[in-house]
Amino acid sequence: MYDTVKLGKKVNFFRKQKKISQKELAKCINASQSNISNLEHGKNKFNINKLSEIANVLDVTLDDLLEDSLVVHQCNKDATFYDCELKNLIASFNDYQLLKTLHFLEYYHDFKLQYFNND
Numbered sequence: 001m002y003d004t005v006k007l008g009k010k011v012n013f014f015r016k017q018k019k020i021s022q023k024e025l026a027k028c029i030n031a032s033q034s035n036i037s038n039l040e041h042g043k044n045k046f047n048i049n050k051l052s053e054i055a056n057v058l059d060v061t062l063d064d065l066l067e068d069s070l071v072v073h074q075c076n077k078d079a080t081f082y083d084c085e086l087k088n089l090i091a092s093f094n095d096y097q098l099l100k101t102l103h104f105l106e107y108y109h110d111f112k113l114q115y116f117n118n119d
Contacts, residue, residue: 004092005042006069007051012040014058014065029053042094 015025015036022036029050038044046054048062055062079087093101 002045002066002069002092003042004039004045004094007065008040008042010065010067010069011036011054011058014060015040018058020057025054025057028057 015022021033022040023033026033026036031050035044035046039046051065052062055065058065090098090101
């Protein structure tokens with residue numbers, strides 16, 4: 001997992017240092033300009049292959065992009081693989097994503113209570 005906001009700031013910094021537009025970067029990696037904009041604002045994630053392509057276009061290493069962006073979470077010995085994955089996923093959410101997830105869980109909980117109370 002990586003911190004999308006920190007990564008986005010790095011991509012923005014290196015892109016401006018290279019003096020290319022979001023549109024030019026997007027074209028080089030076969031993505032849309034809005035994908036690059038969202039990445040730079042921490043609203044979008046790319047897989048490691050796309051990040052590697054971005055690094056190549058910007059003439060930096062993948063380490064340069066991900067430095068200080070990686071998030072490592074420790075799970076206790078009793079946690080399952082899915083517990084750790086869920087914990088890491090939630091930790092990667094921005095405030096908006098976290099709020100939407102909490103609203104969904106509240107809705108689901110209320111729906112479940114209503115459904116089982118009607119039986």
